[in-house]
Structure formats: structure tokens, C-alpha cells
Amino acid sequence: MGGAQFFQYFLSGVATGSIYAIVGIGFNIIYNATGMINFAQGEFLMLGGMMAISLQTFLPLPLAITAAVAATGLLGVAMQIVFLSWLRKPDVLRMIIITIGLSILIREAALHVWDEKVHALAFWTGDETSSLAVLGARLSPQLLWVLVISGLMVAGLTLFFRFTLTGKAMRACASNGTAARLCGIKAPRLVTLSFFIAAAMGALAGCVVSPITQTQYDMGMSLAVKGFTCAVLGGLGNVGAAVAAGILVGVLESASIAVLPLAYKDVVALTIMLAILLVRPQGLFAGIGRKSGPLGQAHGGA
Amino acid sequence: MRAYARELPLLLLAGLVVGAQVSLSALKVDFYLTQLTMAAWYSLVALGLCLLMGYAGQVSMGQAGFFAIGGYTAAVISTTGMSSWLSIPAGVFVTAAVSFLVGIPVLRLKGHYLAMATLAFGFIVSRIIVGMAIFGQADGISDVPPYPLIAGLAITGKRPQRVENFYLAWGVVIVGLMLALNLVRSRTGRALRAIRGNEEAAAAAGIDVGRYKLAVFVLSAVYAGFAGACLTHFNAGIGPGEAGIMKSVRSVALVAAGGMANLWGTLTVSVVLTFLSLRGAFGLFDDAVFGGILVAIMLFAPDGVFSLLRHGIPSPRGFPRRAKGGR
Numbered sequence: 249m250g251g252a253q254f255f256q257y258f259l260s261g262v263a264t265g266s267i268y269a270i271v272g273i274g275f276n277i278i279y280n281a282t283g284m285i286n287f288a289q290g291e292f293l294m295l296g297g298m299m300a301i302s303l304q305t306f307l308p309l310p311l312a313i314t315a316a317v318a319a320t321g322l323l324g325v326a327m328q329i330v331f332l333s334w335l336r337k338p339d340v341l342r343m344i345i346i347t348i349g350l351s352i353l354i355r356e357a358a359l360h361v362w363d364e365k366v367h368a369l370a371f372w373t374g375d376e377t378s379s380l381a382v383l384g385a386r387l388s389p390q391l392l393w394v395l396v397i398s399g400l401m402v403a404g405l406t407l408f409f410r411f412t413l414t415g416k417a418m419r420a421c422a423s424n425g426t427a428a429r430l431c432g433i434k435a436p437r438l439v440t441l442s443f444f445i446a447a448a449m450g451a452l453a454g455c456v457v458s459p460i461t462q463t464q465y466d467m468g469m470s471l472a473v474k475g476f477t478c479a480v481l482g483g484l485g486n487v488g489a490a491v492a493a494g495i496l497v498g499v500l501e502s503a504s505i506a507v508l509p510l511a512y513k514d515v516v517a518l519t520i521m522l523a524i525l526l527v528r529p530q531g532l533f534a535g536i537g538r539k540s541g542p543l544g545q546a547h548g549g550a
Numbered sequence: 551m552r553a554y555a556r557e558l559p560l561l562l563l564a565g566l567v568v569g570a571q572v573s574l575s576a577l578k579v580d581f582y583l584t585q586l587t588m589a590a591w592y593s594l595v596a597l598g599l600c601l602l603m604g605y606a607g608q609v610s611m612g613q614a615g616f617f618a619i620g621g622y623t624a625a626v627i628s629t630t631g632m633s634s635w636l637s638i639p640a641g642v643f644v645t646a647a648v649s650f651l652v653g654i655p656v657l658r659l660k661g662h663y664l665a666m667a668t669l670a671f672g673f674i675v676s677r678i679i680v681g682m683a684i685f686g687q688a689d690g691i692s693d694v695p696p697y698p699l700i701a702g703l704a705i706t707g708k709r710p711q712r713v714e715n716f717y718l719a720w721g722v723v724i725v726g727l728m729l730a731l732n733l734v735r736s737r738t739g740r741a742l743r744a745i746r747g748n749e750e751a752a753a754a755a756g757i758d759v760g761r762y763k764l765a766v767f768v769l770s771a772v773y774a775g776f777a778g779a780c781l782t783h784f785n786a787g788i789g790p791g792e793a794g795i796m797k798s799v800r801s802v803a804l805v806a807a808g809g810m811a812n813l814w815g816t817l818t819v820s821v822v823l824t825f826l827s828l829r830g831a832f833g834l835f836d837d838a839v840f841g842g843i844l845v846a847i848m849l850f851a852p853d854g855v856f857s858l859l860r861h862g863i864p865s866p867r868g869f870p871r872r873a874k875g876g877r
Contacts, residue, residue, distance in 0.1 A: 285662040331849065340661040341609055345806055346848045348611070348665075348799060352841030360834070469795055473673060476666045511681030518670040525667050526655035 252384035257502050259382075263391045264461070265498015266398035267293075268517070270453040271475025272482065272490035273405065274446035280422035280485050281442035284343045288327070288351035289450060290472030291358075296320045296451025297463035298358055301367045309370055317451040324447025328440050351468060358465040369458035376459075390459045397456045401449055402491055409487075418442065422485070470514060477521035559814065560728060567720045571713060583716045584707065589824040590719035591781040594726050596804040596820040597813060598773025603802065604811035605734055606766045607746025608657065609665045612672035613774045614797035618679060620645045620775025621782040621792060625691040626684060628783070634698055638705075638779040645775025646768055653767040657760070660749075669795065676793035690789030697783040705783040715784065722780070723817070726773060730813050733769075742766055743811070774801075796837050803844045809854020819855065 271289055278286045296316050303312035327350060335342075371378070372393045379386040409415040420428040421435050429435055454463065478497055482489025497517050504516040574582050599613050623644045624637035656667045679685045686692075696706030703714055733739055741762050744752035753759045782788040791797070804823060808816030823843075826832065832839045851858050 285666070287665075331845065335849070341603075341607065342848050342852055344609060344662060344665045345802060345844055348802070349841045349844030349848065352796070352799060352837060353845060356835065356838035356841060360838075469669075470673060473666065473670050477670075480663070480666070509681055511677060511687075515674050515677050515681075518674050521670050522655070522667060522674075525659055525663065 255382075256385040256387065257506065258499060259385065259387060259391060259395075261499035261502030262495050263394040263498070264457075264502065265478075265495040266394060266491070267453050267457050267461075267494075268471070268474045268478045268497055269491045269494025270398055270401060270449055271471055272478030272494055273402070273487050274450050275476055275479040276485050276487050276490055277405075277442045277446045277449075279479075281418060281439045282332075284340070285347070285476070286443075286446065287344065287347040287472055288354060288468070289446065289475060290468035290470070291351050291354040292320055292324060292447045292450030292468075293454030293457075293471055294358060294463060294465060294468045295323065295354065296454035297369060297458040298362050298367065298454075298465070299451070300455045301369050301458065301463060302362070304370055309372065313369075313452070313455045316455060317448050320451030320454075321444045321448030324443040325440055327447075328443040333436065333440070351472070355465055355468055362465060364465060366462045366464045367458075368462045369455055371459045372456070388460065390456075394456050394460070397452060401452065402487070405445075405449075405487060414438070414441070473521070474514075474517045477517050477524075480521060481524055556731075560724060560731075563727075564724060567717070567724075571716055575713065580712060583712050585825050585828040586821075587707075587712075587716045587719045587784065588781065588828055589821045590716075590723045591777045591784065592824045593723055593817055593820040594777035595774045595801050596808070596816050597723075597726055597730055598770035598777075599801045600805045600808065600811070600813055600816040601730055601733065601742070601773075602766050602770035603805050604809075604813075604816065605739060605746065606742040606763060608763060608767065609661075609802070610668045610767070610770065611665050611795070611798050611802065612668035612670075612675070613770070613801045614793050614795070615672040615675035616645050616649060616771040616774035617778035617797065618675055618788070618790075618793035619648055620778030621788040622679060622685055622691065622778075623775075624697075624779035624782050625694045625788050628695050628697070629691055629693060634695065637783070638697060638776070641779030641782075642772055642776050645778070646772050649768045649771030649775075650764070653764045653771075657763045657767055669798075672793065672795055672798050676790060676795070679790045679793050685790075688790060690787060690791075691782075692787035694782055694786045694788070696786075697780070705780055707784045707786060719780070719784075727813060727817060734811075734813065738762065738765075746811075796840070799844070800840050803840045803847075807843050807847045807855050809856055810852075812854055812856070815854050815856050 271293065274289045274292065275285060278284065278289070299316035299319055300309075300312045303315050307315065331346060331350060332343075371388075371390050373389045376388070378389060380389055380392070381387075407415075409419055417428065417433045418438050418441070420431065420433055421438055425435060474497065475494075478490050478494040479485075481493035481497065482491075497520060500520065501513055501516045504513060508516070570586065571580075571583065574580050574586075595613055595617055599610060602608050602610055620641035622641075624641035627633060627640050628637040652671055656664065656671070659667055680687055696704035696708065696711075698704050699718075703718075704711060705715060705718065707715070734742070741752065741757045744755060744757055745759055745762060749759050778788070778792070804820040805816050807823075808814075808819040823840075827836055827839075830836075847855065
């Protein structure tokens with residue numbers, strides 16, 4: 249394999265990895281706010297992509313994407329308000345099953361609204377044949393879009409959590425819900441907000457990858473598992489580490505294509521997850537059930 | 551009298567099975583027996599998961615993986631001409647071995663982590679099946695021969711043995727149910743319930759939590775693997791769809807709707823829904839029905855559909871649940 253080709257694999261790995269990272273961050277945001285894992289996280293990417301694909305037929309691309317992101321964000325809010333907000337102290341098993349059920353309902357709804365075919369959003373700039381020469385490698389401009397958009401999302405989120413009052417309040421809730429409430433923070437609203445952020449971010453990620461990886465109604469669950477791999481790899485709740493983990497998983501996955509048949513691509517990420525769980529389960533137990541403040545660690549500059 | 555009280559429901563079930571066969575055959579609609587046979591085999595998966603998830607409180611999103619391991623092992627062995635009788639024992643053995651090896655690391659996890667890890671396991675199994683030529687890739691394995699039992703009897707979906715296979719499958723279900731019922735009534739069953747309630751407390755009470763969890767995990771996998779192997783012979787084939795995540799989710803839905811720690815409830819819900827699903831009663835909304843059941847049951851009746859009969863629909867806030875522990 250030549251250097252240029254290696255670079256190409258590497259960059260496409262980084263790009264897919266950053267999408268996994270966005271899914272992982274979505275898990276983290278909701279986990280920090282509620283202590284639960286939203287198994288429907290992957291569906292937000294599918295919904296964002298699918299809606300933008302439908303909207304682009306009569307809207308200019310940027311508007312279609314904006315509308316799709318907003319709609320998915322609101323759907324996340326609706327999901328939280330309708331199905332989850334009124335459960336008092338539900339046990340973990342119950343929450344897992346509810347969000348898995350919701351992910352299936354979303355997926356099946358998508359199957360009936362759209363169809364079982366593979367769809368793709370238009371390339372944001374140029375088309376599938378256009379390419380940029382970077383260090384001798386031919387890259388699709390969309391790859392750069394993926395990198396830029398995910399970079400912006402992570403940066404924006406970091407700034408949000410660190411410098412805005414709302415972001416600080418969310419961190420406060422994550423580290424000590426009771427203390428935060430005593431300080432007058434309205435926790436339920438922040439939980440709803442966390443669903444909006446996670447869903448909207450997922451939808452935007454779904455739009456930016458759609459031209460390259462395409463969008464299909466059943467893509468959500470495997471994305472969710474990979475995103476969770478990143479979240480676990482980085483330590484659940486730790487946003488910054490999820491990015492590094494995502495890139496690592498993406499690059500390994502992309503490198504595996506050179507060695508293993510394409511069919512096993514998905515196995516790589518999942519094996520990594522199982523291996524991590526095998527080697528470091530004690531590190532992963534920390535924080536289950538208790539909402540210790542992992543976001544604080546991520547953003548406190550540790 | 552007390553001894554009879556335990557066996558009476560099982561005898562009633564056996565009576566129901568005979569009654570179903572007699573009336574369906576008399577009405578000349580014995581094609582229903584085929585789906586009832588398949589529903590019986592599938593119900594074994596749900597019964598196994600009921601022990602693991604309902605009684606021991608350990609969620610598994612990968613039961614279809616075990617089902618597929620049993621089924622594919624049996625299919626490979628019987629179609630490559632290795633042996634005609636080895637297929638089901640080998641299917642069960644391989645499933646047990648895999649679940650043992652997977653269970654050791656995975657069962658150290660709890661809650662979300664366990665759910666995701668088992669989900670990942672299911673994904674890996676389905677990807678390996680699609681990726682390997684020996685498993686027929688996307689086509690699956692077809693032309694699996696009948697599994698010979700004694701005196702010409704075989705596990706097969708062929709018409710002449712339809713009634714025999716119906717009784718065979720239901721006989722196995724009744725035995726499997728009996729085993730499970732005895733297990734949950736035993737010291738082991740109490741240990742499993744203690745683990746579900748509070749692992750630390752169970753360990754403090756002298757229960758070897760790790761060993762019990764692993765044992766029930768392997769047992770639930772064996773139920774699934776055995777069902778997979780038998781159903782593969784019955785259907786004369788198996789496809790990668792059987793390993794899909796949706797199949798695992800279905801089992802979870804069935805156990806949840808049955809009332810979690812409720813073997814009879816799980817069996818009832820499982821047979822009814824699987825039968826309807828196999829008959830195509832849900833049409834294009836097959837998977838959606840199971841997703842909807844999951845959400846609805848967990849929101850409104852976390853103790854299963856049968857709790858509704860006893861207590862009515864609970865108020866949305868603060869479910870009046872069975873007294874659960876102190877206070």
C-alpha cells in the first residue's frame with residue numbers, strides 16, 4: 249500500500265470515526281442528563297438523513313438540512329416528553345427496553361414513510377466524481393465536510409458546556425442532581441434540552457455522511473452500537489474522549505478493509521467494544537446508576 | 551393434594567395441546583399445526599430468556615445469536631454429511647460452549663453495558679454468518695435433512711409427519727417448561743431472584759453470584775440453541791435473518807409482555823404472538839408490532855399483560871406495583 253493510499257484510508261477512517269463519535273457524544277449528553285442510555289440514538293442519524301433527502305427535492309440543500317435537523321431535534325424532544333418524562337424512577341432494564349422499542353418503532357415508521365431502498369443526499373459541494381488532491385491522495389470534498397462539521401459540533405458543544413449558563417447548569421445536574429435542584433436549576437427542562445441536542449446533532453451527522461455512506465431505514469441500530477463503543481472506549485459521559493475513541497474505531501475499521509473481507513467491517517468495532525469490556529470492566533462500572541460527573545471531568549480540563 | 555397442584559397446570563397444557571391437535575385435524579385445518587409447531591420451538595427461546603432476564607434480571611439482546619449458532623451448527627453438520635444424528639447435540643454443545651466463553655466476560659457487566667455487549671454479540675454472529683461461505687452467506691443453508699429419531703420418526707416439516715412433529719415440539723416445550731418451573735422453585739431459583747433484587751446483598755448472603763449468572767446465561771443459550779437446531783431441521787434450512795437483532799428484540803418483547811419473571815405468561819404470550827406473526831397477521835407491520843408491544847408494556851404494564859387483568863390499567867404516575875422490598 250502506497251503512502252497516498254494509506255493516507256486516503258486513514259482520512260476516510262477519521263471521517264467515519266467522527267460520525268461514530270457524534271453518536272457516542274449523543275449517548276453521553278443524554279446519559280449525563282438522565283443516567284440512561286438512549287438506544288434510539290442511531291435512529292436520529294437515519295431520520296436526519298432521510299428527511300433531508302426528501303426535503304431536498306423542493307428545498308435548497310442548506311434549507312433542507314436545517315429543516316431536517318430541526319425536525320429531528322423536535323422529535324427527540326417529543327420522544328422524551330411523551331414516553332420518558334413522566335416515568336418516576338424507572339429501573340434501568342425498563343428504560344433500556346423502552347428506548348429499544350422506540351428505536352424499532354422509529355425504524356419501522358421510516359420503512360413505511362420511505363422504503364427499504366438505499367437513499368443518498370446530494371453532495372454538499374460538487375458530486376461523486378469531484379475530488380480534491382491532498383498530499384497525493386484523492387479525497388471526496390464531502391469527506392472534508394464530515395471532518396469540518398463534526399469538528400464544529402464538538403467545539404460548539406465544548407463551548408456550550410463550558411461557557412453558557414445553560415451548559416453549566418446541565419453539568420451541574422450531571423454531577424449532582426439534588427444539589428443542582430436546590431440551586432434552583434430546573435432539571436426536567438434540561439433533560440428535554442439534552443434530547444434536543446443529541447437528536448439534532450445526530451441528524452446533522454446523518455446529513456453530512458449521507459452522500460458518502462448513504463442512508464437506509466435500518467442503519468440506526470448498528471450505528472448506535474458503534475457509537476456506544478466510542479462512548480465506552482472514552483469512558484461513558486466523557487465527551488472529549490469519545491471523539492478520540494471514535495477516530496480510533498473509525499481508523500481501525502477502515503484499516504481492517506485492507507486485511508479482512510468487507511463483510512467483517514462491522515465486527516471490528518464490536519470486537520473492540522467487547523475486548524474493552526473484557527479488559528477493563530471495573531473502569532466501566534464507575535458511574536452506573538450513580539450520576540457522578542463525568543462531564544465535569546471532560547470539560548474541567550483534566 | 552399439594553403435589554397435584556403443581557402438576558395440574560402442566561396437565562392442563564398437555565390437554566390443551568391434544569385438544570388443539572384433535573380439533574384442528576377434525577376441522578381439516580391442520581396446516582395451523584405447522585405454525586403451532588414452529589411457535590412451540592420459538593417459545594423455547596423465550597422461556598430460556600425468561601429465566602435469564604425475568605428471574606435473574608440479566609438482560610440479553612443476543613438470544614437470536616445463540617439460536618443461530620445452534621441452528622447453523624446443526625445445518626452445517628447435517629448438510630456436509632458428517633453425521634445425521636450429531637447435528638442437534640453438536641448445535642447444543644457449540645451454543646453452550648460459546649455462551650460459556652462469552653458469558654464469563656460479559657456477565658461482569660450490568661444494565662446498559664450488558665445490553666450493549668449482548669447486542670454487539672448478536673451483531674457479530676450475524677455478520678460472521680453473512681461473511682462466511684460455509685454458512686451460505688446471505689442465502690443461508692437449505693436442504694437440511696430431517697433429524698432421525700426412533701422408528702422412522704424425524705424432526706421434519708414434511709406433511710406426513712405433521713401431527714407427530716406437533717406433539718414432539720410441544721412435548722419438548724412442556725419438558726422445558728417443567729424444568730424451568732422446577733428450577734425457579736428451587737434453591738437456585740431463589741438465588742437468581744436474590745441476584746435480580748440486589749447483587750451485593752445476594753453475594754453477602756453467600757450466593758456465588760458470578761457462577762449462578764453464568765449458569766443461567768448458558769442455560770438460556772442452550773434453550774435458544776436447541777430450539778435453533780430443531781427448528782432448522784423442521785424448516786429444512788436456516789437463513790441469516792434468524793440471527794438478526796430484531797429476532798433478539800422479539801424474545802425480549804415476549805418475556806416483557808409475559809411479565810418478566812413469569813414462565814407461564816411468557817409461554818402464553820410467546821405462542822400467541824409468534825403464531826400470529828407466522829400466520830402473517832401483522833402484515834407489513836410485523837416488527838413494528840413487537841416494537842410497539844415493548845414500549846406499551848414497559849410504559850403501562852411493567853409487570854406484563856396479565857397484571858392488567860388482576861389490577862387494571864395503572865395510573866401513569868407511580869405505578870402501584872407489587873410491594874417490592876421494604877417500605
